[in-house]
Amino acid sequence: MSGSLVLPTSAGYAMDRLLYNSKFVDLRPQAIAYCASSDDVARCVDFVTSHGIDVAARSGGHSYGGYSNSSGVVIDVSRMASVSVDTQANTATVGAGAQLIDVYNVIGKSDRLLPGGSCPTVGIAGLTLGGGIGVFGRKYGLTCDNLQSIGIVTADAKYLTADAQNNSDLLWACQGGGGGNFGVATSFQFGVHVMPEISLFTLQYPWSVASDMLGAWQEWIVSMPDEIWSNCQLLSEGTSGYLAQMSGVFCGSLAELNSLLAPLKSAMATPPIGNFVGSNDYVSAMEIEASCSGLTVASCHLPSQNPDGRLGRSAYSAKSSYVNGPMTTVQLAQIVEAVVNLKTHAPTIGGGLAFDAYGGAINRIASDQTAFVHRDKLACIQATYSWSTYAPTSVIAAGQTWLTWLGSNIFDPLTGAYQNYIDPTLVDWQTAYYGDNLAHLERVKSKYDPANVFSFAQSIPVWS
Numbered sequence: 001m002s003g004s005l006v007l008p009t010s011a012g013y014a015m016d017r018l019l020y021n022s023k024f025v026d027l028r029p030q031a032i033a034y035c036a037s038s039d040d041v042a043r044c045v046d047f048v049t050s051h052g053i054d055v056a057a058r059s060g061g062h063s064y065g066g067y068s069n070s071s072g073v074v075i076d077v078s079r080m081a082s083v084s085v086d087t088q089a090n091t092a093t094v095g096a097g098a099q100l101i102d103v104y105n106v107i108g109k110s111d112r113l114l115p116g117g118s119c120p121t122v123g124i125a126g127l128t129l130g131g132g133i134g135v136f137g138r139k140y141g142l143t144c145d146n147l148q149s150i151g152i153v154t155a156d157a158k159y160l161t162a163d164a165q166n167n168s169d170l171l172w173a174c175q176g177g178g179g180g181n182f183g184v185a186t187s188f189q190f191g192v193h194v195m196p197e198i199s200l201f202t203l204q205y206p207w208s209v210a211s212d213m214l215g216a217w218q219e220w221i222v223s224m225p226d227e228i229w230s231n232c233q234l235l236s237e238g239t240s241g242y243l244a245q246m247s248g249v250f251c252g253s254l255a256e257l258n259s260l261l262a263p264l265k266s267a268m269a270t271p272p273i274g275n276f277v278g279s280n281d282y283v284s285a286m287e288i289e290a291s292c293s294g295l296t297v298a299s300c301h302l303p304s305q306n307p308d309g310r311l312g313r314s315a316y317s318a319k320s321s322y323v324n325g326p327m328t329t330v331q332l333a334q335i336v337e338a339v340v341n342l343k344t345h346a347p348t349i350g351g352g353l354a355f356d357a358y359g360g361a362i363n364r365i366a367s368d369q370t371a372f373v374h375r376d377k378l379a380c381i382q383a384t385y386s387w388s389t390y391a392p393t394s395v396i397a398a399g400q401t402w403l404t405w406l407g408s409n410i411f412d413p414l415t416g417a418y419q420n421y422i423d424p425t426l427v428d429w430q431t432a433y434y435g436d437n438l439a440h441l442e443r444v445k446s447k448y449d450p451a452n453v454f455s456f457a458q459s460i461p462v463w464s
């Protein structure tokens, strides 16, 4: 290998084996292979298949299920993190280990943007392979919708390019079919977009009108142009109380944004208690979305990823579902009640529900055009709760009880679940993540990984 191999006896092993989610403490891979090239990846895949050793690919290490860990070899692609932009072709070539903040930073310097997610340290590989929803999604689609070509090492240890002309079935599967299923991606080519003017907003309301706010938000967002993306959060902030907030990003001027926000504000009988509207450049906007405002790009990393990194890992659990259409008054009240329940049963931990708007460019793509099937949704709902390192196990268990209750009583399993918020507790996950695209995904899996080398608890099964 031109990269390096970390073994349990190596100095860095204790740190290198960790994932972003600090609840995964007991990770003991036999080796972590920091691959520096596609050839390195091919040698690792050849080695594990020849010796019958488990394997998993790892990019940013943010898998909610910890599926980028393996009892055998972790193929880590973080050394392949270069980002380059061709402004003539409007494309960006991104190494599979690049983290989102670095992708945005480099692409932004060429006055271009790639729609992606909010967390700065998420890896481009996991994000893209599972979809990739973010603040420019309604205007420019999911990250996977902008994928033109992928370089990937498949189970036979061969490097393939998958694009519209070559291995197009594999490209299709890599557009939302989920990370870790078809091989180890080493690079991505995306279409990028000329930078628009960018404006942001955040509106906060008293918790007493949280239900009205969510109701107004869902009516408003469906009437908005693609240029506006928004999310709506109803959170318990532990001992600090509740947060009812709508925020978003607009591709256009402040004046236009203010006039688009006017009907939303006037739908609320109560004035906001927090009201921010401002212009920003792309990287600063993404830093705000990433809660990295005021940090440099270098410090907007984990210390394990960048020596200047100032961010911390965190412990959390999550569950997702979708909203097909406007929720009724009764459903809105149930949503608010669900957040109150979290506070009642686990008063010291933070968590709640976040609604990410779909629609626009996301929903204009047919559900079978890419592996990403969720193309007719109003919004994705994510329920999360997080805890500090010192939280007693009873508190963590109370949060998990809440999440399970939510899954059974509030979320509608028929609406699906987002595969990038991969949920080890979900029973019918195949249908929830992939719907009618599952059979096609299984056929692609059988073609490129017939011996099921890339397998984990929720991997695409081989067609039988």
Ligand SMILES: Cc1cc2nc3c(=O)[nH]c(=O)nc-3n(C[C@H](O)[C@H](O)[C@H](O)COP(=O)(O)OP(=O)(O)OC[C@H]3O[C@@H](n4cnc5c(N)ncnc54)[C@H](O)[C@@H]3O)c2cc1C
Binding pocket: 020, 056, 057, 058, 059, 060, 061, 062, 063, 064, 067, 068, 069, 077, 096, 116, 117, 118, 119, 121, 122, 123, 124, 125, 126, 127, 129, 130, 131, 132, 133, 134, 178, 179, 180, 181, 183, 184, 185, 186, 420, 421
């Ligand atoms: C704080 C936080 C915020 C988030 N915000 C968003 C958001 O705004 N929008 C959104 O869409 N998602 C978001 N996510 C979810 C995120 O997209 C997924 O967790 C994603 O899978 C993480 O990718 P990763 O590369 O960091 O993780 P990893 O754990 O490295 O990988 C995730 C999966 O992909 C596989 N994989 C990794 N690298 C490769 C590779 N090179 N080739 C093939 N398979 C590979 C892994 O084996 C694993 O199964 C967020 C997650 C977190 C923790």
